[in-house]
Every structure is written in structure tokens, then in C-alpha cells.
Amino acid sequence: MAFTVGNQAPDFTLPNAHPSMGASEMNLGDVMGEKGAIVVFSCLHCPYVVGNIGRIEGLAQRAGENGLGFVAINSNAANPDYASDSAQRTTEACEKGVPYPFLIDTVQSVSKAWGAERTPEFYLLDGNGSLVYRGRYDDSPTNPQMATTSDMMDALDQYLAGESVQNSQTDSIGCSVKWIL
Structure with missing residues (x-):
């Protein structure tokens, strides 16, 4: 069951495919x-995800500039049918310049606890670890020029301004998490 806005985020401990950015x-x-x-x-x-890479990297930078941590979690690495998402491939991607920690959900327990359904799916937590926003980056993940919303950035702007997030949950647009059975 997914946790909801206002609730405390479930804790986790996961291996980091990018130990030069954070611990192993x-x-x-x-x-x-x-x-x-x-x-x-x-x-x-x-x-x-591929269509969002530049925006994800920009979001990571903005998070850091504003006192927020940032991490990606590979929710598909556990599924052997998706070798392109393996832990090894994630490490290789990090070596090529991913600018944030990229964790491996080795048995998909974190993805399940958080209720992740799609990739990419964004979660904004306040300083106490409570969920403030959950959902998509915008309504056009493969083409930023076609976006008519800016859901994640609106939520971040409102949160950083000390305002209530007006649209705290949106439907993610992306590929389904590739669950193992």
C-alpha cells in the first residue's frame, strides 16, 4: 500500500550504483x-525516463541548491528480464556522468513500500520526511516543448516558498515498474 501525502516516507537501505556520490x-x-x-x-x-533525463538532472541540481537531497532508485534492476536495467548497467550509467546517487532496489521492497507504479515517478519530502508531492514531472515526459503543466516544479516552488502544495498528487506518466513475481 502506498503512503500518502502527509505521511512519513518509509525508510530504506539500498546499494548505491554511484558510490562516488554518497556511500556504497x-x-x-x-x-x-x-x-x-x-x-x-x-x-x-x-x-x-530517457525523455526526462535533462529535466531530472536539472531538478537534482535545483534540489541541491535549495537544501534538498536527491536520489534516483532503479525499481527495475531486480527483474532479470530487463538486463538493460541491471545493477551493472546502472553502475555503468553512473560512471558516464549521472550527477546524483542512483540506488538499486534489489528486491523491489522499497518500490512496493512507496507504492511506485511507473518510471519516472517523483516524490517530494519535507524536512521531516513527510510526503508533500507525488506524481509526474509534467504532462509531456518525452518532449518538454509540448508540456502544458509543470507539476513537479510547481510543487517544489510552492514548498520552497512555504506555501501549501496545491496539486499534491498527479498521475505519473511512464513505463510500468517491471515487477518480479
Whole structure:
């Protein structure tokens, strides 16, 4: 069952495919910044993730500039049918320049606890680890020029301004998490 806006985020400890950015294993406390964190459930193969890479990297930078931690969690690495999302491929992607920690959900327990359904799926946590926003980045993940919304950035702007997030949950647009049975 997914946790909902206002609830405390489930803790985790996962291996980091990018140990030059964080420890070899990281938990939620390691990710949290003074003002909170952004957690993105992601993968490597999904065209919706690939189409969002520049925006995800920009979001990671903005998070860091504003006292928020940032991490991606590969929710598909556990599924052997998706070799392109394996832990090894995730490490290789990090070596090529991913600018944030990229954790491996080795048995998909974190993805399940958080209720992740799609990649990419964005979660904004406040400084106490409570969920402020959950959902998509915008309504056009493969083509930023076609976007008519800016859901994640609106939520971040409102949160950083000390305002209530007006649209705290949106439907993610992306590939389904590739669950193992």
C-alpha cells in the first residue's frame, strides 16, 4: 500500500550504483537534506525516463541548491528480464556522468513500500520526511516543448516558498515498474 501525502516516507537501505556520490549503501536519512528530499523511481530503458533525463538532472541540481537531497532508485534492476536495467548497467550509467546517487532496489521492497507504479515517478519530502508531492514531472515526459503543466516544479516552488502544495498528487506518466513475481 502506498503512503500518502502527509505521511512519513518509509525508510530504506539500498546499494548505491554511484558510490562516488554518497556511500556504497544509503538510507533515507543519508538522502535527506535540511529542507527535505526528492526521490525519483527510475530505470534506464524507459523512453519516458530517457525523455526526462535533462529535466531530472536539472531538478537534482535545483534540489541541491535549495537544501534538498536527491536520489534516483532503479525499481527495475531486480527483474532479470530487463538486463538493460541491471545493477551493472546502472553502475555503468553512473560512471558516464549521472550527477546524483542512483540506488538499486534489489528486491523491489522499497518500490512496493512507496507504492511506485511507473518510471519516472517523483516524490517530494519535507524536512521531516513527510510526503508533500507525488506524481509526474509534467504532462509531456518525452518532449518538454509540448508540456502544458509543470507539476513537479510547481510543487517544489510552492514548498520552497512555504506555501501549501496545491496539486499534491498527479498521475505519473511512464513505463510500468517491471515487477518480479
